[in-house]
Amino acid sequence: MTIIDNRTSHRVSFDLINDKNDFSNLSSNPPPNSPRYKSIGNTHMHTRASTKVDQMAQPNLNETSSSNFHIAMFPWFAIGHAIPFLHLSNELAARGHKISFLLPKKAQIQIQHLNLHPQLIAFCSVTVPHIEGLPEGTETASDIPTSSTALLATAMDRTRQQIEGFLVSCGANDRKIDMIFYDFAHWVPEITRGLGIKCINYGVLCAATTAMAIVPARNVPKDRPVTEEDLRDPPPGYPSSTVVMLPGREVQSLMFITMPYGDGITFYERLMTSKKGCDALSTCSSVTQSKGNRFSPRLGFTNKESSQLLTKVCKNLTI
Template identity: 30%
Template sequence: MEHTEKNHLHIAMFPWLAYGHLMPFLEVSKFLAQQGHRISFISTPKNLHRLPTSSLSSLIKLIELPMPAVDGLPQSAESTADIPINKVPYLKKAYDKLELPLTHCLEHSDVDWIVHDFASHWLPRVATRLGINSVYFTIVNATSMAFFGPPSELLAGQRQRPEDFTVVPEWIDFPDFNVAFKLHEMVSHWDSMDDEVSDFRRLAGVIQGCDFVATRTCPEFDGDSLSLLPILYGKPVVPVGMLPPFLQEDQSEDDTWLVLREWLDKRREKSVVYIALGTEVTLSQEAMHELARGIEKSGLCFIWVLGNRQVAQGPDIIPVGFETRVRDRGLVWRGWAPQLRVLGHSSIGGFLTHCGWSSVIEALGFGRVLILFSGASSDQGLITRLMHNKRVGLEIPRDDRDGSFSSEAVAESIRQVMVDREGEPLRANAWAMKEVFGNLDLNNRYLDEFTQFLETWPTSMS
């Protein structure tokens, strides 16, 4: 294909149908557009409408593909946020049905590259046939990717049961490395897999078929795993940095933030625990009550954000009388909250998190120490162990088999991380991580290198 002046490219982006995937793909798109490349950002209508598009470059074009109907998937569902975890396999079946309309879209375009996600195992084959280069962009870190191993292991390896993922794999021999899943986390993940095409087969397909792999991390944090991945995959693996979000000074302040800021302004520096378990984590009422009792027993100030999915479980999801008893030091907020603004406030000292990679990046970008409570979805268990091992946080002890925990363990973990003397090294380590996770110049350098990879890679031949 012939490119315009300065080798400007036409790059298609095709993320998985989850907000936590769409946003990193959009951040990479924005950077590529700043370098003069044209972007076709392809997804279903509802997902595109969810994106913050007010300040997008004119070089980014949003392309809608109608959501295919699949028996078992609610008619209005277009993302993981719309369904419980046991319905995710139907979403993957619908995603696979996008192969034909996406192929038609690509056939009638001048796309040079397609940047895709883990679920579209069929896409590298389509791209190769059409003479389009492809890169698999994994929104997780290199350590999580290394844990899952090479394509040969993913397709026909020794790990066939959830129990097999609770030990460190043989190809990882880093010193003092004990990052693995707990059994309850893998059992939960099993529920989200399509019986016909497992996540392992999907992952193997995109790794084998793409030209190279890009991952949301950097060598300053993830060096050992970044060195291992090209050996496991037999192809280049390029870090794009952490894609840290940043607060725009001129950004308008909505009413939600004004209320939260007023409450935070009255608290001492680093005295408040921010608690948020993401938009898609669902705990039982029993677990939510135990968590609430632990938060109360800690005796510390806190803001607890209940996402829409948790609010939808009903008013009894929080123990009766809890908010009254803690009203002098705690605030329970229902619905969406501006997490980045909250984490950036000086009164926030720590973050009790479900360990989604984006949330961890946001917190460490401000140097906030972590209280680790795995959401038991995707690689959140691996991130929990990794952050615990890196000593930037402390994992709340839980039963390996069923994920249960005690309010005493919650309270002790919060206090140790936030105020106890033995937590001082954790707080210092997390604060130091600002220089990696919050360093825009450092992270943009990796995006620059990723862009150069795209610009200098040989043109694919169909």
């Protein structure tokens, strides 16, 4: 697994791979003695060892160099998540990479004006199934109150066959997806593992927030409800010893992580599964580098060995 450290909020500075030959060396399960870490400028990367489907429209993309990538984007169905994914897509497209952006139609309409490279970034519509308890036509988090977003997560999970069908059909039509960026869809690695597609967990939150709540050291209890006392202090190993969550609203704001967020899964389990299963994930080193470095070893990464993985797709890319 690899961590790509992003720049500041919704902005990224990182080197990826220069060509597909370099990218093919990335493995979710490298040999025990393989190199695992490399720092490139401000970038830090860490590595760790048949049902009928709905066919989504294929992207109509101009031909580009064979060394360029075809990249899929699949953000959580919320505008605040889709926009950072589109900003990243714009920068990748500026360097010649093709993007297939998987998103419900309503969300596409809301952000399509931010697409700076329509000849390379194609929106592909995802049909959001109706879930009992959600208003008819619900497609994004902005359509519903926050208290109903767990049901939207269930709806997103039920698009799995659509996403898998799209990825498979792209490969069958010589438009194979090389990598997919995702955040909340924890099942993406299960699909991509058998298709030879690399999956990158692209989080839009800074590492300080992630390291406070979504880490194994948090030890969220499974046999009882979580209490304010469980969440009051930072988890063991958190870089700052002076951080304390204030009783009341601050602590209560974290309690939702133990609540159901989709069928048979909590918010905490969803994000942990997403991060543990991916080939690469992102944090924000320029703001909270120590938190990102602290986060990686607790998922089984190492910070000390050199790595040649994910070397350069974009030189000194700054969004």
